[in-house]
Amino acid sequence: MQEPLFRINPDRNVPWNDLPDLPIHEDLYRTVAIMEQLGNAKSALGRLHGRSVAIPNQGILINSISLQEAKASSEIENIFTTDDELYQAYSEKGEDETVKGAPKEVLRYREALWEGHQHLKNHGDFNEEYFIRLYQTIKQTNDGIRPTSALIYIKQGGTGPNAGTAIYTPPRGKGIVEEKLKNLADFVNDDQLYPIDPLIKMAIAHYQFEMIHPFRDGNGRAGRIFNINILTQKGLLDLPILYLSRYIIDNKSDYYSLLAGVTQRARWESWILFMLKAIEATANLTFNKINDILAAEAAILQTIEAETKIRKPENLMQMIFTQPLTKVSHLTDVKLYAEATARNYLNELCDLGILEKKTISGHHYYLNLELYRILSE
Ligand SMILES: Nc1ncnc2c1ncn2[C@@H]1O[C@H](COP(=O)(O)OP(=O)(O)OP(=O)(O)O)[C@@H](O)[C@H]1O
Ligand SMILES: [Mg+2]
Structure with missing residues (x-):
């Protein structure tokens, strides 16, 4: 019999120690549909990149937009916070004792994203330490890769008849997770040995990371940060401003079933198409958001100068x-x-209807109404 292009997982209840190493066979992703969608994703991303480098104050984008990413990504894990709580927590830099619970956890996600970005700036490449740093920051823990004694598996969610049963059991055994992470990092790092388009690489790498499932918890969030960090490491963006979590949460059941489709039926094409569509849609959305924010800033500046x-x-x-x-x-x-x-000026902006005074847990804030509206759209 002919060797299959991808060996699927034979038993969802048994650790998948035969999870195939990367790269995958190129026939699995060299399809017309993928090449077409790749073109769309790349041009949307290129347009966003071009726009973002032309912005004088990049801090604006990164701060405001990455807060929204942290919120969306944490929601996938059922950590919910309101915009108000989150913005307050951020304004206090998480240091105030009134900041706890969900908003604090959301800020940790954001911190991990920056730590990952910084790690790559310092070290250049992905490695085991990179992944552990993400995990430790997200979960605020000192431990690392799950021990072989930890019986981790992905459970069927919901309340249906199969709720709680295993959908997938990640590899387990001495050194196996470390080996698989090494293979994954090499695959992403080495563009000479693995000359694959970076967006397709990202989709393959995200799948692989989730299947390795190296940690006790937080693998979804670490994997979503991994996506963002790949884009900047490959030079597709200068700064981490493409955040896919909103798209993933809006299409959560597809996201899960497409990952399972690769594992159980070798359906790589649908998975990669999903990720490429996520990139295209999110790049367009972010492009529009940036333009809205910059237009609002310019209009308000004009008002202030005139009045x-x-x-x-x-x-x-x-x-x-x-x-x-x-x-x-x-x-x-x-x-x-x-x-x-400072106080007089902020109050003046309130009189002009640009800001609104707010008191939260005894602290006084000034809410930028237009920015708030654009971010929550
Ligand atoms: N069939 C599947 N169903 C659900 N999750 C899956 C499946 N296959 C892989 N996964 C991955 O497992 C992740 C959840 O793992 P884990 O609980 O460790 O991460 P998390 O960050 O705590 O969770 P979340 O992704 O929900 O925020 C999912 O985000 C997904 O990427
Ligand atoms: Mg979890």
Whole structure:
């Protein structure tokens, strides 16, 4: 009999130690449908990249948009927070004792994303330590790869008759997870040995990471950060601004069943198409969001210049667009204005209907109404 292109998992209840190493056979992804969709995804991503490098203040994008990514990704794991709670937590940098629970956990996701980005800047390549750092930051723990004694498996969700039964059991045994992670990192790092389009690489790598399932928990979130970090490491974006979690959560059951489709039926094409569509749709959405934010910033700047005597209005714009909730101390900490001036200016923006004063757990904030609206759309 002819050798299959991809050896599927024979038993969902048994650790899949024969999870095939990468790369996968190229006939599995060299299809007309994938090449077409790859073109769409690449041009959407290229347009976003072009737009993002032309933005003077990149901090605006990264702060505001990555908060939304952290929120969406954490929702997949049933960690829910409201925008208000999250923005407050962020304004306090998570240090205030009133910040706990879900918003704190969401901020940790965001922190892990930056840590991953920084790790790659410092080390250049993906390695075992990279993955462990993500996990440790997401879960706030000191342990690492799951021990062989941990009986981890992916359960059927919901309340149906099969709820709680195994859908998949990841590899288990001495050194096996480490070996598979090494193979995965090599596959992503080495573009000479594995000259595959980076977006297709990302889709394959995400699947592989989820199947290795190296940690006790947080594998979904670590895998979603891995996606983002691949895009910047491969130079498709300068900064981590393409966040796929919203798309994944909106198509959660497809996401799960397409991963299972590869494992159980070798259906690589549908999985890769899903990820390429996610990239295209998200790049377009982010492109529009960036334009909306920049247009709002320009319009408000114009109003301020025309109707007030506020000094250094451009710097003030930068501050109130970096996050939705601004505090007086944000302006004084960077020595933009003296405290009384900062307060007067923020109040002036309230009178103009640009900001709205809010008191949350005894702290005073100024909400940027337009930014808040754009981010929550
Ligand atoms: N058939 C499947 N059904 C559900 N999840 C699957 C399946 N196959 C693989 N997975 C992966 O397992 C992840 C969940 O693993 P884990 O609980 O360790 O991660 P998490 O970050 O805590 O969860 P979540 O992804 O829900 O936020 C999913 O996000 C998905 O990527
Ligand atoms: Mg979990």
